[in-house]
Structure formats: C-alpha cells, structure tokens
Amino acid sequence: MKASRLLHLLLLLQARRRITTTELAERMEVSRRTVLRDVEALSTAGVPVYAERGRSGGIVLLPGARLNASHLEPRELEALSVLGLGGEQLERLGLTTAHETAARKIAARQATTSGTQRVARLADVILVDSAAWFADPAAGVDIADLASALRHGRRMRVEYRRSAEGRATTRVVDPYGLVMKAGRWYLVADDRSNGRLFALERLPAFESLETPAALRPGQTLRTVWAALKERTESPGQVSVTARLRASRLDLARRILGNRIQKVSGAEGEWCTVVVRYPDIESVRQLLQFGDHIEVITPQAARARIVRLARDLAGRHEAPAR
Structure with a gap:
C-alpha cells in the first residue's frame, strides 16, 4: 500500500468516520476491491477501521482513533509539518490528530537515525503562521x-452576506472548491457563470443540491482562482501622485502592496510615490497615513481627500453622540 494512499484514506475517514466503499473508491481513484484490501491491511496493522455490510454500511473508523503514521516516509512527514495550516485551520478540517501524530513520528524517526549527521527538522527552522494579524476567530x-460536500461536484444553495449588507441572501452557485488566502477561507464558485469569491465567515449555511455543478468548460479551481486573484490585485487605472514622509515608506509598501508603481526621492525626509487605484473614491485609503501624506495629483483625488478630511474633522469638532 502506498503511503500517500494510506494517508488519504485515514484523513477521509477521520473527517467523516463513515464513508461508503464506492465513495472512497471514487475519491481515491482506485477500485472498490483495492479499498477493501487497504482497509483489511490497516485493520491487521491495528488501526481501528472496519467494513460494515448492509444498505447503510460502509467503511468505519472508530471514534477516538488516532492516525497511525508509521507507514509514512520521513520526507512525507516533514512535508506535513510545514504545510502552513494553523492550529485552528487544522482543527476545522479535522486534521489536528494527523498533524500531531506526524510531528511525533518525525521526532521518533530522527531520534533513531544512526551513522548520519544530525540535521534539524524543517519545523525547527521554518514556522508558517497563516493567520491574519489581529484576526478574530471566524464564524461560519x-x-x-x-x-466533503464539494467532492460530489454538485450545485449548492448558499446563504451569503455581502460585506456592505446587514443580512444574508440565498443564491445557487456552481462551486469549484476552497482556497485559504492570508488566513481567510473562501469558496470559489461560479455565480451565474461568473467567478466569485465567497468569504466563509459571511457564509452561515449551505445545501448540496442534486443537480451536477455546471462549471465552465476548461475551468478548474486553480484557473478560476488565478483569474480572481489577478482581478482582485489589479492596481487599477487611476494614477495618484503623493508626497509621503520617508519614514512611512515601509508601512506604505505593506499596506498598498503592488498599488505603488513608483517611488522617488526616498533618501530625504519626504519622498514621492505614485499609487494606482481603480477609481478616485479609492483614494480614501490614503487617509490612514494622516499628516504623513499629501496628495498632489490628480486634482480630483486631491479634492476628494479635502472633502473626506473636512467631513471627518467636522464630526470630531462636535460633541460625541
């Protein structure tokens, strides 16, 4: 039995506890007979998994079972240790036990290595924290x-609340899969044949439908995600030139990213930056730099900053409500 197939089988069972032989065979892209042989081998090796016969039967993993990673190779185990999923994300995916067991297995393998120079584990020299800064635990x-539902390739009815709205609405989407970006999970799906991102913290409920997902020909999770990412991170067509205090340049690069198109004069107290936005209204983002920035051109962006600043100042001059 291949180690990768063993890991796949155990992770599927750990997430669901009970899965039909047919579904396991489809997900692992093997025959039902191969699934049954793998289950028998695991059971013989002491893993509490068994085949349950009958109409409602399937492959069952006993509650409280621990993932036995003894069949995994050291390189596979090390890869698990630096996947980049944080503790909360592993817990929500049902992979906490697998991750902990893999870490113990790596340590045990290295402790018993003889005749070779001791090399530090990847997990000792690489720490990946994929959670966003100051992020609260996300509901959803x-x-x-x-x-698990996405593996069936069906349409979904989802309840979703847009960021500018107070309540969720219902829509039917054709899902491609899930993406985790900067500590946030997104459902990638077609909404009326248009690719969309649905933040899971604003998606309180979903329902799989019987209808197969009508995905666009030639499109996959990776291709749709690439297009959505490019569209989201596009710097825009409006160029805004501003004077920025040089001591805030590093902060500006963290906040504005690739929207900064050009920087000049950074060796002095002030520098000049050119920022690209999709529209003039987006210039409000620069207000967070306070008195460390001055918008120069275009005049429409400068005028918008003036109106926003006057409105903000006016509300702070009046007594607090």
Missing part, C-alpha cells in the same frame, strides 16, 4: 463538512 460553516 464547518469547513470539513463543506470540503
């Missing part, structure tokens, strides 16, 4: 349940 659907 159970990611493990959603990931």
Whole structure:
C-alpha cells in the first residue's frame, strides 16, 4: 500500500468516520476491491477501521482513533509539518490528530537515525503562521463538512452576506472548491457563470443540491482562482501622485502592496510615490497615513481627500453622540 494512499484514506475517514466503499473508491481513484484490501491491511496493522455490510454500511473508523503514521516516509512527514495550516485551520478540517501524530513520528524517526549527521527538522527552522494579524476567530460553516460536500461536484444553495449588507441572501452557485488566502477561507464558485469569491465567515449555511455543478468548460479551481486573484490585485487605472514622509515608506509598501508603481526621492525626509487605484473614491485609503501624506495629483483625488478630511474633522469638532 502506498503511503500517500494510506494517508488519504485515514484523513477521509477521520473527517467523516463513515464513508461508503464506492465513495472512497471514487475519491481515491482506485477500485472498490483495492479499498477493501487497504482497509483489511490497516485493520491487521491495528488501526481501528472496519467494513460494515448492509444498505447503510460502509467503511468505519472508530471514534477516538488516532492516525497511525508509521507507514509514512520521513520526507512525507516533514512535508506535513510545514504545510502552513494553523492550529485552528487544522482543527476545522479535522486534521489536528494527523498533524500531531506526524510531528511525533518525525521526532521518533530522527531520534533513531544512526551513522548520519544530525540535521534539524524543517519545523525547527521554518514556522508558517497563516493567520491574519489581529484576526478574530471566524464564524461560519464547518469547513470539513463543506470540503466533503464539494467532492460530489454538485450545485449548492448558499446563504451569503455581502460585506456592505446587514443580512444574508440565498443564491445557487456552481462551486469549484476552497482556497485559504492570508488566513481567510473562501469558496470559489461560479455565480451565474461568473467567478466569485465567497468569504466563509459571511457564509452561515449551505445545501448540496442534486443537480451536477455546471462549471465552465476548461475551468478548474486553480484557473478560476488565478483569474480572481489577478482581478482582485489589479492596481487599477487611476494614477495618484503623493508626497509621503520617508519614514512611512515601509508601512506604505505593506499596506498598498503592488498599488505603488513608483517611488522617488526616498533618501530625504519626504519622498514621492505614485499609487494606482481603480477609481478616485479609492483614494480614501490614503487617509490612514494622516499628516504623513499629501496628495498632489490628480486634482480630483486631491479634492476628494479635502472633502473626506473636512467631513471627518467636522464630526470630531462636535460633541460625541
């Protein structure tokens, strides 16, 4: 039995506890007979998994079972240790046990290595924290349940609240899969044949429908995500020139990213930056730099900053409500 197939089988069972032989065979892209042989081998090796016969039967992993990673190679185990999923994300995906067991297995393998120079584990020299700064624990659907439902390739009815709206609305989408970006999970799906991102913290409920997902020909999770990412991160067509205090240049690069098109004069107290936005209204983002910035051109952007600043000052001059 291949180690990768063993890991896949155990992770699927750990997330669901009970899965039909047919579904396991489809997900692992093997025959039902191969699944049954793998289950028998795991059971013989002491893993509490068994085949349950009958109409409602399937492959069952006993509650409280721990992932046995003894069949994994050291390089596979090390890869698990630096996947980049944080503790909360592993918990929501049902992979906490697998991750902990893999870490113990890596340590055990290295402790018994003889005749070779001791090399530090990747996890000792690489720490990946994928959670966003200052992020609160996100509410929403159970990611493990959603990931499991996505494997069936069906349309979904989702409840979703847009960021500018107070209540969720219902829509039917054709899902491609899940993406985790900067500590946030997104459902990538077609909404009326248009690619969309649905933040899971604003997606409180979903329902799989019987209708197969009508995905666009030739499109996959990776291709749709690439297009959405490019569209989201596009710097825009409006160029705004501003004077920025040089001591705030590093902060500006963290906040504005690739929207900064050009920087000049950074060796002095002030520098000049050219920032690209999709529209004039987006210039309000620069207000967070306070008295460390002055918008120079275009005049429409400068005038918008003036109106926003006057409105902000006016509300602070009056007594607090």
